[in-house]
Amino acid sequence: MKATGFSRGLVLDVGIPDELQGEAGADAAVALMDGLAADLKESGRFKSLRGGNEADVAADFQRQYFPRRLAFLSDVPEKEVPALFSPEGLAAALARLKDALVLPSAPLVKKLAPSDPLLSFADLLQRIQDGAAKLAPRQHRGRWFSADLRHVLLMTETAAPAFDSDAQRAAIAKVRERFAARNEEAGGGFTLAFTGLGRFVVEGEDRAKSDISFASTASSIACALLFLAFFRRLRFLVLAFVPVSVAGAVAVGVLAGLKGSIHGLTLGFGGVLIGACIDFPIHLLNGLRAPPEEGPEAVRRADRAMTRNLWSGLGTTLAGFLVLCFSEYPGIREIALFCIVGIASAFAFTVLFLPPLRPWLAPRPGQRPPPARHIPVDRALAAMARHRVAVVAAMALLAIAAAAALPRLQLEQDARALDAGDPATLAEDAVVRQHLPTSAFPRVILASGADLPEALARNDEVFAALAARKAAGTGPDFASLHPFLPSPGLQQRNLDALAALPDPSPGVREALAVAGFKPDRFQPFLDDLALARDGGVRPLQASDLDGTSLHGMLEGFTFERDGRSYVLTLAGPEVAPGDLLGLQRDDDSVLVMDPRSLVSSLVTSSQQQTLWLVGVGIAVNILLIILIRRRPRLALSTLAPTLLTILAVVGGIAALGVRLNFLHVVSLLLILCMGIDLGLFLLDEDAGTAGGAGAAPTVLLSASTTTATFGLMTFCKTSALVSVGWTVGAGILVLGVLTFAVRAVAFGGGRHASP
Amino acid sequence: MAPVMLLACLASPAAAAEPPAKAVPCDQAPGLAQAFTGVTTLRAAFTDRKEIALLDAPLVSKGHLFYQRPDRLHMVTESPSRQAVTLAGTKVKVVQKDLGRQQAMDLSASDIARAVVSNILLVLGGRIDELSQMYRCSAEAEADAWHLSLFPLKEPMTKVVRRMDVRMARDGTLREVRVEELGGDASTMTFTDLQANRPFTDPEVRSYFTP
Numbered sequence: 001m002k003a004t005g006f007s008r009g010l011v012l013d014v015g016i017p018d019e020l021q022g023e024a025g026a027d028a029a030v031a032l033m034d035g036l037a038a039d040l041k042e043s044g045r046f047k048s049l050r051g052g053n054e055a056d057v058a059a060d061f062q063r064q065y066f067p068r069r070l071a072f073l074s075d076v077p078e079k080e081v082p083a084l085f086s087p088e089g090l091a092a093a094l095a096r097l098k099d100a101l102v103l104p105s106a107p108l109v110k111k112l113a114p115s116d117p118l119l120s121f122a123d124l125l126q127r128i129q130d131g132a133a134k135l136a137p138r139q140h141r142g143r144w145f146s147a148d149l150r151h152v153l154l155m156t157e158t159a160a161p162a163f164d165s166d167a168q169r170a171a172i173a174k175v176r177e178r179f180a181a182r183n184e185e186a187g188g189g190f191t192l193a194f195t196g197l198g199r200f201v202v203e204g205e206d207r208a209k210s211d212i213s214f215a216s217t218a219s220s221i222a223c224a225l226l227f228l229a230f231f232r233r234l235r236f237l238v239l240a241f242v243p244v245s246v247a248g249a250v251a252v253g254v255l256a257g258l259k260g261s262i263h264g265l266t267l268g269f270g271g272v273l274i275g276a277c278i279d280f281p282i283h284l285l286n287g288l289r290a291p292p293e294e295g296p297e298a299v300r301r302a303d304r305a306m307t308r309n310l311w312s313g314l315g316t317t318l319a320g321f322l323v324l325c326f327s328e329y330p331g332i333r334e335i336a337l338f339c340i341v342g343i344a345s346a347f348a349f350t351v352l353f354l355p356p357l358r359p360w361l362a363p364r365p366g367q368r369p370p371p372a373r374h375i376p377v378d379r380a381l382a383a384m385a386r387h388r389v390a391v392v393a394a395m396a397l398l399a400i401a402a403a404a405a406l407p408r409l410q411l412e413q414d415a416r417a418l419d420a421g422d423p424a425t426l427a428e429d430a431v432v433r434q435h436l437p438t439s440a441f442p443r444v445i446l447a448s449g450a451d452l453p454e455a456l457a458r459n460d461e462v463f464a465a466l467a468a469r470k471a472a473g474t475g476p477d478f479a480s481l482h483p484f485l486p487s488p489g490l491q492q493r494n495l496d497a498l499a500a501l502p503d504p505s506p507g508v509r510e511a512l513a514v515a516g517f518k519p520d521r522f523q524p525f526l527d528d529l530a531l532a533r534d535g536g537v538r539p540l541q542a543s544d545l546d547g548t549s550l551h552g553m554l555e556g557f558t559f560e561r562d563g564r565s566y567v568l569t570l571a572g573p574e575v576a577p578g579d580l581l582g583l584q585r586d587d588d589s590v591l592v593m594d595p596r597s598l599v600s601s602l603v604t605s606s607q608q609q610t611l612w613l614v615g616v617g618i619a620v621n622i623l624l625i626i627l628i629r630r631r632p633r634l635a636l637s638t639l640a641p642t643l644l645t646i647l648a649v650v651g652g653i654a655a656l657g658v659r660l661n662f663l664h665v666v667s668l669l670l671i672l673c674m675g676i677d678l679g680l681f682l683l684d685e686d687a688g689t690a691g692g693a694g695a696a697p698t699v700l701l702s703a704s705t706t707t708a709t710f711g712l713m714t715f716c717k718t719s720a721l722v723s724v725g726w727t728v729g730a731g732i733l734v735l736g737v738l739t740f741a742v743r744a745v746a747f748g749g750g751r752h753a754s755p
Numbered sequence: 756m757a758p759v760m761l762l763a764c765l766a767s768p769a770a771a772a773e774p775p776a777k778a779v780p781c782d783q784a785p786g787l788a789q790a791f792t793g794v795t796t797l798r799a800a801f802t803d804r805k806e807i808a809l810l811d812a813p814l815v816s817k818g819h820l821f822y823q824r825p826d827r828l829h830m831v832t833e834s835p836s837r838q839a840v841t842l843a844g845t846k847v848k849v850v851q852k853d854l855g856r857q858q859a860m861d862l863s864a865s866d867i868a869r870a871v872v873s874n875i876l877l878v879l880g881g882r883i884d885e886l887s888q889m890y891r892c893s894a895e896a897e898a899d900a901w902h903l904s905l906f907p908l909k910e911p912m913t914k915v916v917r918r919m920d921v922r923m924a925r926d927g928t929l930r931e932v933r934v935e936e937l938g939g940d941a942s943t944m945t946f947t948d949l950q951a952n953r954p955f956t957d958p959e960v961r962s963y964f965t966p
Contacts, residue, residue, distance in 0.1 A: 099836050099851055101807060102816040104875060107915045107936055113809055126858065138861060140845070521809050 009046070009157035010196035012036070012175065013432045016150050017189030023141075029152040030143050032186045037154055039178040045171040048157040050552070051143050060548040061125070068540050069121040070498060070532040071491035075464055081497035084118065085504045090511035093118045098515065115524040117512065127483035132553070134479040135570075137436060146435035153435060158198060165205045168198035195429040203422055211716040212267045219709035223278055226708060230701045231285070239354060240281040247277045247346035254341045255334065266334045277346035279677055279702045280310060284350055286698040288358045307351075309680045312628050314347045316621045316680075317673035323617040324669065327610055335666060377696045377740070384744035391741050399644055402651025409650065411608065412659035422717075441479060441570035446591045452542050452558065452565040456487035458589050459567040466571065476572030481557040484550075491539035499533045610665045617669055618646070621676055628680075637683050637746040641738035642675025649731045663720045667727035674706055674732055678739045683747070696740070703736035778893035778904060781883050787894050787901055790927035791881020796953060797822040797928065799946040801830075806941045820946070821963045822879045823955060829963035842876060843964050874912070878921055878932060890919070900924050926951065 014033055016025040037049045065072070074080035083089050097117055100109045112121060137144040137153050144153040156175075160167030172194075179192045220241075227237050255262050287306045321343070324336035384391050447462050449455035463482035469475025498504075505526050509519040531537060542558070545551045557568045571592075622639055629635035646668055653660055682699045710732065713725025781787060798821055805814040818832040828842040837852040845862040877886050886892050889912055890905035903921040907913045915936060922931040928951050933943045955963065 095836070096851075096854060098814065099838055099854065101805060101810075101814055102803070102832055102836070102838065103840060103849065104830070106805065106807075106942070107940075110807065110809065110936075110938070110940065129860070133861075516811050517809055518811060 009048075009155070009162075010171070010175065010194050010198060011432050011436065012154040012156060012179075013146075013151050013193040013435055014154075014179070015191035015193065016152070017191075019189065026141055026145070026149060026152070028186055029190065030141055032182050032190055033143065033152045033154055035182045035185070036175075036178055039182070040156065040174060043171075043174050043178075045159055045167070045174055046156050047159045048155075048552075050155045051153070057549045060545075060550050064540060064544055064548065064550065065124060066115075066121055067528075068491070068537055069116065069124060070528065071494045071537055071539055072124045072486065073120055073494050073498075075460065075467075075486070075490065077490075077494040077497040081494060082501060085501055085507065087507065087511060090118075090508060091515065094511055094515035094517065097517075114522050115528060117508075117517070117522050117525055124483070131479055131483050134441070134477070135556075151435050156196075162197040162201055165202050169202045172199060172202060193428045193431050195425075195432040199425065203425055207422070207717045208267070211718050211721055215709075215713055215716060215721065218712040218715075222708040222712060223705045226701060226705050227278075227282075230697065235360075236285055239285060239357065240278055243281050243346040243349040243354075244277045246349045247342040250345040251338045251342035255338055258337075259334070262338070263331060263334055266331070266338050277343055278705055279313070279674075280347050280350040281354060282698050282702050282705070283310065283681055284354050288354065308628075310347065310351060312624070312680050313673075313677040314343070316624050316676040317343055319620045319624060320614075320617040320669045320673045323613050323620060324610070324666070327613055329610065329662065332610055332662060332666065377700055381696070381740060381744045384741055388745050391745050395644060395738065395741065398648055401655075402647045405651040405655040407654075408657070409654035410659045411611075412661035441477075442573050443476075443571040444593050445478075445569040445571055446566050446593070447569070448564045448566045448589050448591075450564065452567075453488050455558070455565040455567045455589075456481075456485060456542075457489050459569065460487050460490050462569050462590060466569070478569055478571040480569045481554070481567055482569075484553055484557075485540065485542060485545075488539040488541055495532055495535075495537055495539070498529070499535070501533070504529060610662045611660075614665050614669050614672075618643070618672055621672055625676060625679075633746070634683065637742055638676065638679035641679060641735055641742045642672055644738055645671055645675055645731055645735040648734055649727060652730070653727070661720070661723060663723045664727050667724045667731065670728050671731040671735060674703075674728075675735045675739070678703060678735065679742075682739055682743050696743075699739065700736065703732055703739075707732045707736070778895040780887075781892035781894045781903060782887050784894035784896070784901070786925075787903075788881070788883050790901070790923065790925060791883060792927075794879075794881065794927040794951045795824045796951070796955060797879065798948075798950040798953060799929070800948040801944055801946050803942060803944045808938065808940055821955070821959075823960070823964060825880050825882075826876050827964040828876055828879065841964060874916075874919075874934075875932070878919075879929065881927065897922075900930060 012033075014029055014036075016029045020028050033051060037051055040046045041049055073084065084093065094117060096119060097109070097113060100106065100119065100122075101113075103109075109119075109122070116122065138147050138149070139145070140149055144155070145151065146153065158168060158171045160171070162168065175194060176192070179190075183190045183192070224237055224241070227240055228234070231237065231240075252262065252267075255266070284306065287302060318340055321336045321339045324332055325340075327333050327336070445462050445466075447455050447458035449458055459480065459482055463480045466475055466478050466480070470477065508522070508526060508529070512519040512522055542554055545554050559566050559568075625638050626632075626635045629638055649668065649671065650660070653664060658664075678699050681702075682696060707729050710725050710727075711729035713721050714729060716722055716725065799819070801818060801820050803816045803818075805816075807814060814835075816832050817834050818830060820831075821829040826842070826844050828840075830840045832838040832840075836854075839848075839850045839852070841848040841850075847860050847862055849856075849858045851857070876882075877889075883892070886905060889909065890907055893904050895902045895904070901921075901923045903919075903923065905919040905921065907916050907918075917935045917937050919935075920931075920933040921929070923929050928949045929946050931943065931945045933941065935941045
């Protein structure tokens, strides 16, 4: 990416209208693009604008390379330089010169021949041209064009970094505005396509903001409606939402204070935590408003059970998310921390501030007490209890089907799947990339050293290894900095090899005469040869290119990090790992990598670790429930719906052919925490009207709010949030049904059935 | 890029020169344009004699030429060494069989490279319009041929060529092209065994004109 310039800015692609064909079209496109480039430069938002019209390149090449051409003779100078200046070598070189003089390009060759009869400068330029042609688009009329000459291209580098979204947004707006104006001036019909990291950053941020806004608003409305439908009192709604608001504010504040910024995905994910946080006030408010119809002792018992269940719910939920804090993936850690802080804040506010409000919440004298039972739920429970065998069989069938699908489960390896871009932008990106010749080199080989000359020396070795394999037909095509800038050490070895020769001038003169040339005409070459042998030529250093038009080439292939210098080589997909090429070194000074595979392997590795952590979370929750419930049957009943739901969700993901990504995995943890909470409340024998079968309506409300909030996430634009929405939404729906089914099977149906 | 670099090194102004007194501007010569454009394909043997100051003796090369309007040319040199040059639009391929070398380039990268290398295409294709823009072109009717004198008008050709003389039969087939360069070197290419307007077969097109 660095070498192609993609990461540093925007690639602009102007398409020529069909009615403008041939040179007329090319001329019009060049005029439009030149005007656009001038406008963008004037805006001050672009650091560089390159369209292929780099007039100084030829002069800079001539100035920097021609005097040093004898330092570039060979990559194996100790062997090849003596061979080149042997009688046979000189005869072959001069035969090449004669052949070149026969070609239509002879007028060009003759100009340099007196100084370069061995065509070493022409060969050097050819090598550099071959390398540059692999990375630069086609040149036409002094500009960069697509191969079919129907699109003119401009490589821009923005003044601001790609991740400065505000600056990138302004730069993109400027591009669109100035193109529209220039297109109108040119008569219209031209098309603009552009791509670059900055565009994806801006659109990703816009998408995340839009999703966060949608998810929070829609979730709040859905929860409020469900809440009002259940409690039918506005004050309950207010009291339920205050802890949730506190949770959001505290979580954002703590993360912002700790890290300085919060990722959009975390906010999107956290925005729907409302569905999880609201469970605490739902259960507590339901308990607080219950009338003491069964006497003070029953109320005290119910209060104790409520407190125990709330604390148990908090403990199991926090345990699940605490495990995720050990993830290697910073995004997972951030989400886990956000959830822990948010849920703990919601809990703290709920247990501290809501109980004192009991007198205000309980029914007033003469007021009809709230229904402690929900007739449809009771009926459903009773029906399931009557058909226990069928219910158990259905659950067993679900477990078997889900387990059977598990072998088909695949982990997501493509990081881009978490936030796929806008289809129109991706299509535009594909069009522009099609016009760039860099997509053939997906692999990157990094050569590094304590300083740039040392890194270049390593890069010389990389080039030699790759060139040998390519020549043998066993290696990939590649683009290297080496022809452009071999290490100073290698250049010096060429000069030393020349100096080590016996005076070559007589031999050269004789070879010229034998080949039919006039030796005196080649005195410039003989003078330069003597100068090189006498130490009058200094190897080309990277610093010699500073401030020249050639600096961009160097900048694209080199960088510094942590005090080391790096040189890039781009290679085709066939390149073998470094150790197989014989390049890998113990000191990691040469590394072969596939950036896409590297990202994918990091993603896969992170997901495997996250999956493992979720497994630990499940184990911790099982242990906690065994400790809390003490009786195996009760513990099993509490855990069974959740574990079966997790199995069903994972099996469903596998059966649908969806690749499991790390957000699916985090979603499983949410299902675990929610499921344990539902089980704790619905399957509690001591909770009286606020628990056990009496808790059925609030459990139903809790499951409904969670399903609604996460279900609404499926309408988001960010793929990752949609994944979470589908997983948790569907999971909680299944979980709700299974929790009631287990309740009916294990403890019978109806309000009065007790475990 | 290499042609760009090489051509960037060519720099000196063109010497003034005058066309023959009886000559008329090419675009006013009766029948010249029709004769030129009447040739759509051409096969010919050629002999190219180059007088180069660097060499003791003229460098003579022989071979065959294949041309298809408007911009395809295949030149095969059979002596003194085997080489083949294929021009298709702005794309060029040079194969030096005896040296085992092959080189491809795109002339569109440089105006000067395109002008120099594809000069012959303009002549073969009878592109009077383009020739008249780049050269002061005058035509003189001889006994059975046209004699065209071309003097470069603007860069990049003014940096390379002093004059060109083209002799063409009345039927539009080329007989001789002589190029005098600024440094005093010259080349004369004569054509024999001409076959005009004999269509190329598909295999020939693929073989001759694929750069």
